[in-house]
Amino acid sequence: MRIPPELVTEYQEVDFAHANLLAELKRMRSIGPEEIRSSIDFLRQHTAQHFACEERHMKEMAYPGREAHREEHLVFFDQFVLLKARIEQDGATPENVGALVSAVERWVAGHVLRQDRRFAQFVRATRSPR
Numbered sequence: 001m002r003i004p005p006e007l008v009t010e011y012q013e014v015d016f017a018h019a020n021l022l023a024e025l026k027r028m029r030s031i032g033p034e035e036i037r038s039s040i041d042f043l044r045q046h047t048a049q050h051f052a053c054e055e056r057h058m059k060e061m062a063y064p065g066r067e068a069h070r071e072e073h074l075v076f077f078d079q080f081v082l083l084k085a086r087i088e089q090d091g092a093t094p095e096n097v098g099a100l101v102s103a104v105e106r107w108v109a110g111h112v113l114r115q116d117r118r119f120a121q122f123v124r125a126t127r128s129p130r
């Protein structure tokens with residue numbers, strides 16, 4: 001799956017993880033309620049791994065913006081846990097699933113634009129100083 005051009009960081013590993021995440025969100029809109037639980041598990045694992053990977057890179061590169069960036073990852077999990085709980089309690093209705101998918105999509109778009117791209121720019125500038 002291609003990611004929207006404004007979300008490309010040119011950090012291959014990061015772009016690949018974002019593309020997988022967006023693809024799964026898109027898929028969630030079309031699967032039945034019985035598949036939703038495994039899809040949510042996938043999202044949780046995938047994002048946890050991806051955040052850990054970004055946070056490791058930021059630390060290695062001594063990126064000055066890493067605390068603010070990490071904070072957004074933590075806020076994401078808080079939101080995610082709430083939306084997941086709603087699905088577990090009230091069922092995987094199209095409304096509940098749609099709310100989770102839309103919230104995660106919005107979060108990804110905002111976070112990648114603000115934080116991931118900024119970090120990717122920092123990495124490029126650090127690796128190829130002029």
Ligand SMILES: [Fe+2]
Binds near residue numbers: 051069111115116
């Ligand atoms: Fe991030």
Ligand SMILES: [Fe+2]
Binds near residue numbers: 050054112116
């Ligand atoms: Fe990311």
